[in-house]
């Protein structure tokens with residue numbers, strides 16, 4: 001059998017696909033990991049207690065399939081947002097929800113839209129579905145191109161708000177302007193909404209074509225457990241449920257998420273800490289003369305300058321590598337001129353950020 005025989009059996013568009021590249025997840029010790037926007041603090045202690053309780057001493061409950069619709073969790077999430085359980089669909093992370101939306105609405109005949117920059121998984125999902133896409137490039141202001149979205153004729157448009165990797169949040173007024181002028185499905189991917197000033201949930205009451213996507217991976221410190229959800233009109237949720245895997249959320253994931261929602265006080269505490277640390281470092285780096293977007297997320301997008309005040313893609317790469325050599329992981333996005341001279345730095349604990357700051361100061365002395 002020839003080496004390329006599997007390639008020729010695969011669907012032509014699959015054979016050409018490039019998989020999504022997640023941020024590095026080192027397995028050895030000693031890293032300061034500020035590259036994948038995870039929560040720097042642990043989840044509520046109620047989560048581990050609930051998981052241990054569910055497993056018991058013998059793991060007896062694991063014999064059984066989980067609740068196929070995640071029904072109790074849908075009810076909890078609905079109550080949390082002041083919605084009805086029919087307006088909630090739970091996924092294996094919000095990536096699962098994004099995938100369900102693509103399965104339901106993405107075709108080759110009509111484009112799937114998103115902005116650039118935004119979450120880089122969208123084009124990968126469109127590629128898997130062999131769909132067409134419309135990419136709207138933002139400019140350095142990173143403002144929302146409302147008119148261009150309306151004119152895009154996209155069947156479905158994915159908006160990340162607060163945006164990644166910039167952290168810039170789009171206001172409800174802007175999102176409503178889009179909803180009034182654009183005829184397709186608008187997905188507002190609110191992975192980072194807990195750290196933002198505003199979110200689009202209250203617009204759901206008025207717009208059938210709006211889907212708000214959330215995750216427990218960031219503010220709830222549960223990236224490892226994989227829970228995300230969609231909030232939308234019951235008719236939209238009905239569509240997603242038709243294309244969803246029947247047992248898409250594990251028993252343990254449902255239990256962990258329930259326990260997290262049961263501890264709002266704990267989460268308010270860590271969210272406030274992250275916001276406080278974030279705003280402090282945005283000001284620090286601005287004071288150095290580094291162009292830094294006003295972040296509404298748990299990461300900061302900043303354009304490093306050397307001591308002579310120079311910024312460039314090479315400078316960002318040099319600092320990325322310097323930090324890597326000091327076992328500090330951040331993210332840089334060399335593939336586009338809008339992002340290439342920046343680094344995206346997840347907000348860590350106060351200690352992690354102090355270590356980062358000292359390392360940046362040391363770099364500045366030589367750069």
Ligand SMILES: Cc1ncc(COP(=O)(O)O)c(C=O)c1O
Nearest residue numbers: 093094095119160191215217228
């Ligand atoms: C904008 C955005 N949406 C969705 C996700 C995926 O989150 P989850 O862990 O829920 O799949 C991420 C993860 O980084 C993200 O940045």
